[in-house]
Structures are given as C-alpha cells and as structure tokens.
Amino acid sequence: MQAPVLVDVDGKPRRPWITWFTDCATNAITGVAVTPVHSSRESVLAALRSAVLREDPYGPFGGVPEKVRVDRGKDFLFRTVTAAFDLLDVTVEDLPAYTPHLKGTVEGLNRAVESMFLAALPGYARQPRPGKRPTRPKGEVLLSFEDFTARLLDWTRWWNTEHQPAPLRGRTPLEAWQDDPTPLRDVPAADLWTFTxxxxxxxxxxxxxxxxxxxxxxxxxxxxxxxxxxxxxxxxxxxxxxxxxxxxxxxxxxxxxDQATEEQISAVRRTRAARARRLKKDLEASQRERYAAATQAESPRRLGALTGAQAGAELAQATDTDLSDLALPDLIPPAAPPAGWRTPASLTALTTPGQPVPLPSGSDEETAPDRRDGPAARPTTDEDGDA
Structure with a gap:
C-alpha cells in the first residue's frame, strides 16, 4: 500500500510504499518492507525474507508458508519473485482483479494502520484543510524516511505483541501464533538470500x-x-x-x-540537479510569449527580439540533432544486379557501375551474353517487371 503520509526523502516530500505479509490464521504481520517510492520486486523479496526468517530481528513469526495470495500486483508477478516462490515450494494464488474481499486480512490491516497510526503522523495527506485548501500547513516538519520506518516497525511490534484483534477473542497475534501446533518449515538465511x-x-x-x-x-x-x-x-x-x-x-x-565514493555520488547528483534546473529554465523561456497591446482592431503582434543570426544558429543546432536529417541513404549506391536479371532502366542508373553480382549457386537462369563478345542485349524499359 502507498502510505497517505508525506516523509522527507533527500529533501523532497514523498509518500512511501509499504509491502507486508500477514498470516491469515493469527493476523500477525510476519514480514514488512518500506520503500521511499513505489514498490518493486526488490521490496517484495525483502519483505519475503523478513517473513520467512525467524531469527532476530524478524522472529518469532516466520517459516515457509504453504500458500501466498497476491492481488495481481505486477511487483508480485515478476519472474524473479515467482522463481523464488517456486524454489521455496510455495503455491502462489493470483487473485482476480477488484476482489478485496478475497484478501480481507491484509485489507483490514491497511485500514487499521491508517486509522490507528498514520493519521496521527505529521504530513498525513488526508487530513482536513481549512477552506478545502490542498496545500500543507506552512512550517510543517515532515518525518525523515528513517524515522518513519522506525516508527512503523515499532507499531508492527505493538500490533503483534500487544494488540488484540476482534477475531482472536482476547488474544494477541503472538499468543495465537504460539498456541498453533502447526509445524514450521525453516530455510537457512544464506540459502534464502540465494533464492531471492x-x-x-x-x-x-x-x-x-x-x-x-x-x-x-x-x-x-x-x-x-x-x-x-x-x-x-x-x-x-x-x-x-x-x-x-x-x-x-x-x-x-x-x-x-563497482560502487563510487559518497563524494562522487553527491557531486554527480548536484551536477544533474543543476542541469535539470537549467533545462527547465530554458524550456520556460522558450514557451514564454508576449504580445503587443492593441488600441485598435488588428492582428496580434508577437514581441521578442530574434536576430537572423540567432534564428539560423538555433535551426542549425536542431538540424544537427535530428538523426533523420543526418542520414545519407545514397552515400554508397547498391551493387549492379546480375546480368541475367531484367532490371528497369530507372533502377539500373542508381546502381554502382562495375562487375555485376554473381548469381547464386544452383540458379536455373542463364547469364546474358557479354556485350563485348556477342550481340547487345535487348534494352530494358521502365515497363519491364522484375524477374
């Protein structure tokens, strides 16, 4: 799910994505992963590892599940994710589209985390605004991505160990998990890392x-x-x-x-940001148009000084960057066809004069007589068709 909360990611407000696995029998959150931007197969695999491992800091919930139900999200259906499930011998049930009732456990968790946790955080995107203003209050300090992730993990531990969901009848997910006698199938951490x-x-x-x-x-x-x-x-x-x-x-x-140093990465990011600002400024300048004020009925007169030299330089630069204008299709004329082919004169004039291309081996066509040794061949016309 995309959290309806804005967090500070490298100085920019973004809405993080939460990927988690839940146990349908106990309502326990077995694995969770948070990404600053949209989820991907990497976040699914990270959440899967945390859901399977039972050692610190992931335990005691875990083990290889028997079946996993997904909601047709493309991040769950990537080849890497499905291959990891196959290696773990896990059945993947791809639910039909627009059927939230078939995965009510995780849908209920999404609603609970918003009403019980996310709505109280600064930067909550769905809080009412005075006068229905869409902008955030001035001076609002957003949580950093690290702080948001830490608070979400703390809430996850509270949900698993202290909260008592109604279906469990007074028990916490941890107590329901410990009371379940179903045997668990574990995978070593090193092997699980390789599988994912x-x-x-x-x-x-x-x-x-x-x-x-x-x-x-x-x-x-x-x-x-x-x-x-x-x-x-x-x-x-x-x-x-x-x-x-x-x-x-x-x-x-x-x-x-082959990782660059932090100083190199920071310098590259600053250079890219400066280039993006420069391109944005040039784009805005190119789209800005001014017209002269009219005191009588006349056609609009566009303002702005553009000399002939400037226009020529800009057009030349655009021509140099257009690959279709730089193409030279007639730079190397095609070779002459075999002498036995009946080629229209209009096409013969475009070919390179010289030795004709030999016929393929095993051809049944006869070679035309040489002009120097025998009579001239019948001239071809534009109306002649191809062989």
Missing amino acids: LEDAGTRSLTTRGIRFRRRDYVGSWMTGQAGIQVRVRFMPHHDHRIEVYHAATGRYLGPAD
Missing part, C-alpha cells in the same frame, strides 16, 4: 573482473581466478553489487562491486 536473487546468467572472469551491464565488477577474491566461468546473481535494483557463484559447481565465490 535474480539470475543474470554466466560470465567469464577476466583480468579486468566481471563485465556486467557495461561495468567491470571486481573483488579481492578474484586473484588467480581469471578464465573461469561464473554465474552472476544480484538483488533487483541493487546493481552496485553482485554475488558471484561458480558456473559448474554452484559454489559461492564472493561479492563484486
């Missing part, structure tokens, strides 16, 4: 490292390993680091990365 990584195929380990997405990834463990075939896995959207496995044995070799 996206497979990027095999690569060759060279002296420059591993080439992946037009970047070279290196690691200290690669010394003396050049020439072997490896399999690359990575967490979706976290391409700053990859996990490398032996292609033949599947043995984990180690991580590899």
Whole structure:
C-alpha cells in the first residue's frame, strides 16, 4: 500500500510504499518492507525474507508458508519473485482483479494502520484543510524516511505483541501464533538470500573482473581466478553489487562491486540537479510569449527580439540533432544486379557501375551474353517487371 503520509526523502516530500505479509490464521504481520517510492520486486523479496526468517530481528513469526495470495500486483508477478516462490515450494494464488474481499486480512490491516497510526503522523495527506485548501500547513516538519520506518516497525511490534484483534477473542497475534501446533518449515538465511536473487546468467572472469551491464565488477577474491566461468546473481535494483557463484559447481565465490565514493555520488547528483534546473529554465523561456497591446482592431503582434543570426544558429543546432536529417541513404549506391536479371532502366542508373553480382549457386537462369563478345542485349524499359 502507498502510505497517505508525506516523509522527507533527500529533501523532497514523498509518500512511501509499504509491502507486508500477514498470516491469515493469527493476523500477525510476519514480514514488512518500506520503500521511499513505489514498490518493486526488490521490496517484495525483502519483505519475503523478513517473513520467512525467524531469527532476530524478524522472529518469532516466520517459516515457509504453504500458500501466498497476491492481488495481481505486477511487483508480485515478476519472474524473479515467482522463481523464488517456486524454489521455496510455495503455491502462489493470483487473485482476480477488484476482489478485496478475497484478501480481507491484509485489507483490514491497511485500514487499521491508517486509522490507528498514520493519521496521527505529521504530513498525513488526508487530513482536513481549512477552506478545502490542498496545500500543507506552512512550517510543517515532515518525518525523515528513517524515522518513519522506525516508527512503523515499532507499531508492527505493538500490533503483534500487544494488540488484540476482534477475531482472536482476547488474544494477541503472538499468543495465537504460539498456541498453533502447526509445524514450521525453516530455510537457512544464506540459502534464502540465494533464492531471492535474480539470475543474470554466466560470465567469464577476466583480468579486468566481471563485465556486467557495461561495468567491470571486481573483488579481492578474484586473484588467480581469471578464465573461469561464473554465474552472476544480484538483488533487483541493487546493481552496485553482485554475488558471484561458480558456473559448474554452484559454489559461492564472493561479492563484486563497482560502487563510487559518497563524494562522487553527491557531486554527480548536484551536477544533474543543476542541469535539470537549467533545462527547465530554458524550456520556460522558450514557451514564454508576449504580445503587443492593441488600441485598435488588428492582428496580434508577437514581441521578442530574434536576430537572423540567432534564428539560423538555433535551426542549425536542431538540424544537427535530428538523426533523420543526418542520414545519407545514397552515400554508397547498391551493387549492379546480375546480368541475367531484367532490371528497369530507372533502377539500373542508381546502381554502382562495375562487375555485376554473381548469381547464386544452383540458379536455373542463364547469364546474358557479354556485350563485348556477342550481340547487345535487348534494352530494358521502365515497363519491364522484375524477374
């Protein structure tokens, strides 16, 4: 769900997304993940890991579920997510569209978290405004993304350990979980991490490292390993680091990365922001139009000085950036057709003079006689058709 709360993400107000797994029998929140922007397969996999693991800080809820019901969200139906469910031997039930009653547990949780927790936070997007004004109050201080995530996790612990939902009849989700005798199926954390990584195929380990997405990834463990075939896995959207496995044995070799320093990343972001502001300013200037005031009936007169040199320079710059204008389709004329082909004269004039292209082997057509050794061939006309 997209939380109806604005939080501060790198100086910009954004509405975070919450992805969580709930247990239908006990109403317990088994796994949760928060992203500053829209959810993706990476957030689903992160929530899945927290839902399966029962060790700190995720326990005691967890274990591999028997069935998972999803609401046709594309982030749940990505190939990486479905492959992870298949490896864990989990049945995925893809619910029909617009059927919230088939997943009432999580829909009830979404309503509860808004009314019991999100509505009291600063930046709540659905609070009434005086005079129906859509803007936020001046001077309102938003929570940082880190603070919002910490408060949400605290509320999740309160929900699991202290809150008593009505269907549980006076018990907390933790008490209902502990009273359930159903055996649990656990997966080691290392294996679970491998299952939830996206497979990027095999690569060759060279002296420059591993080439992946037009970047070279290196690691200290690669010394003396050049020439072997490896399999690359990575967490979706976290391409700053990859996990490398032996292609033949599947043995984990180690991580590899090509991450820039924090100073470089900050400098690049500042440069991009300055360029975006400059482009936005140029766009606004190009769309700004002024007209002269009229004191009598006349056609509108557009104002603004534009010299002939400026117009020519701008048109030349636009021409240089249009690939269709830069194309030269007639730079290299096509070769002459075989002599046995009946080609219209209009097309023959466009071909390169010289030795004709030989006929393919096994052709049944006869070659026309050479003009130097025999009589001239019958001239072709524009009305002649192709062979």
